[in-house]
C-alpha cells in the first residue's frame with residue numbers, strides 16, 4: 001500500500017513537472033513574441049500561464065474531450081497574457097507615482113467587461129474574456145505574495161485583503177461566466 005502511494009505521488013510529481021516545463025516553454029514563446037525581456041514580466045506571465053492551466057483543468061468534467069480543454073487553453077492564452085500586463089499599465093498611463101492604484105490593481109475593468117458581455121453567447125468570446133480575467137486575477141494574487149503596497153489603501157493587511165479578494169473574484173467570476181456559456185454549446 002505504501003509502495004502504491006509512493007508510486008502515485010511520484011506520478012503526480014512527474015505530471016506537475018511536465019506541466020511546469022510546458023508552461024515555461026510557452027512563456028518563452030509568448031515573451032519573445034511580445035519582445036519582453038524583464039524578469040518581472042516573465043514571472044507575472046508564467047504565473048498567468050500556470051493559473052490558466054489550473055483554471056482550464058477545473059473544466060475537465062464539464063467538457064467532452066481533452067482536446068477541447070487544449071483548445072480552450074490556447075484561445076485564452078494571449079488574452080490571459082494581456083490580463084497579466086493590464087494592472088501595470090498604470091505606470092505607463094499615470095506614471096510610477098500612480099503605480100499599484102486600486103483602480104488598475106483590482107478586478108474593476110474585468111467586472112465591467114463581464115457586465116457588458118453578459119448578453120453575448122459566443123463561447124469563443126467568452127474564452128477570450130475569461131482568459132483576460134484569469135490573467136488579472138493571477139497578477140493580483142501574485143502581487144499579494146509579493147506583499148505589494150496598493151495606493152490609497154492604508155496598512156499591509158488591507159492591501160493584501162484587497163489584492164486577494166479581487167484576484168479571487170476575478171477567477172471565480174471567470175469560471176462562472178465560462179461555465180454558463182459551455183452549457184449552451
Ligand SMILES: [Zn+2]
Nearest residue numbers: 087088139143
Ligand atoms: Zn502588480
